[in-house]
Amino acid sequence: MKFGFDIDDTLINLREHAFQIYNRKLNKNISLDVFNALTTMGIHEAFGLTREEGGKLWTSLRDDIYYSDCAPFPHAREILHELVKQGHEVYYITARAKEHTERTRDWLVQNGFPVVEGHFYCGMSDTEKVHIIEALKLDYYFDDKPNVLETLSQLPVKAYVKDRCYNQHLDLPRITSWDQLWEELKL
Structure with a gap:
């Protein structure tokens, strides 16, 4: 088959991994409870960012998000x-x-x-x-x-x-x- x-x-827990990176880079401590309550794929709202600001942040951190220690x-x-x-x-x-x-x-x-x-x-x-x-x-x-x-x-x-x-x-x-x-x- x-x-x-x-x-x-x-296969990998990418959004949660990115959420933790956002917390570090933005010097925040937003809990995983907030992450788990999100009803959209985007995580930017949890950090008070607009969609555009979130997109720019994701792009600037893409290598850290994609190629670091993201857990399967x-x-x-x-x-x-x-x-x-x-x-x-x-x-x-x-x-x-x-x-x-x-x-x-x-x-x-x-x-x-x-x-x-x-x-x-x-x-x-x-x-x-x-x-x-x-x-x-x-x-x-x-x-x-x-x-x-x-x-x-x-x-x-x-x-x-x-x-x-x-x-x-x-x-x-x-x-x-x-x-x-x-x-x-x-x-």
């Missing part, structure tokens, strides 16, 4: 390794900007994710992401982003949402922790 995975906030969600790496061990194909499909392609792939490898040549896609819009998912003829796809998941309903792929505070409105099967994947898929 073919499995596709988004990276940010699906528990069991994410192990599950992907087990899928590969069982003979399944694992694909990574991320909408990170194209200029981050090589560094993102290298970061995944350095952090123990199983990355096979030709199974990594980066640098596309959400619409293009859906086209890649369709072209690959994935059996399963996992993402956190409502805009992507809502457009997959017309495809034969079985979509799962990685449970996050901003995607509670989605009526799709949920992965709240990666160790539940075996039970969900009955592999």
Whole structure:
């Protein structure tokens, strides 16, 4: 079978990692309770920033956010390794900007994710992401982003949402922790 995975906030806890970096850089001490109560993907509002100010801050800190010690969600790496061990194909499909392609792939490898040549896609819009998912003829796809998941309903792929505070409105099967994947898929 073919499995596709988004990276940010699906396999790795990127928004929380960025939230902690914002706290340090802005000399704030905003609690994770505030983070967990956010109903949007953006974290800027928790710091009293406008969308534009938040975008500028994210851009200025992007290397720290993307390429430092962002933690994978528990069991994410192990599950992907087990899928590969069982003979399944694992694909990574991320909408990170194209200029981050090589560094993102290298970061995944350095952090123990199983990355096979030709199974990594980066640098596309959400619409293009859906086209890649369709072209690959994935059996399963996992993402956190409502805009992507809502457009997959017309495809034969079985979509799962990685449970996050901003995607509670989605009526799709949920992965709240990666160790539940075996039970969900009955592999």
